[in-house]
Amino acid sequence: xxxxxxxxxxxxxxxxxxxxxxxxxxxxxxxxxxxxxxxxxxxxxxxxxxxxxxxxxxxxxxxxxxxxxxxxxxxxxxxxxxxxxxxxxxxxxx
Numbered sequence: 001x002x003x004x005x006x007x008x009x010x011x012x013x014x015x016x017x018x019x020x021x022x023x024x025x026x027x028x029x030x031x032x033x034x035x036x037x038x039x040x041x042x043x044x045x046x047x048x049x050x051x052x053x054x055x056x057x058x059x060x061x062x063x064x065x066x067x068x069x070x071x072x073x074x075x076x077x078x079x080x081x082x083x084x085x086x087x088x089x090x091x092x093x094x
Contacts, residue, residue, distance in 0.1 A: 002035045013060075052080070 001007065005016035013020045021028075021036050028036035043050050067081040085093035 002039055054080075 003015055003021060006014050009016055013022055015021050015035060019033055021033050024033040024036050028040060030037045043053065082093050085091045
């Protein structure tokens with residue numbers, strides 16, 4: 001879990017300082033968003049071993065579950081939801 005201090009404080013998107021860490025992914029600060037900063041460092045340092053990154057969290061208005069990919073929705077972004085839909089009859093790829 002990346003956002004332990006925020007979750008313990010009752011937050012589902014923000015860390016203990018109140019920053020929405022989901023909106024800080026591109027330019028995280030070591031001091032302001034250490035969770036994201038160090039996670040990105042770890043992924044960069046282990047680029048060859050990191051083949052998949054899955055972000056699971058709640059949404060304030062959307063119910064149930066859904067897959068959301070980056071703007072560059074290439075085939076690799078669509079592969080995991082497709083496989084899940086083939087393995088579970090309750091998941092619709094459409």
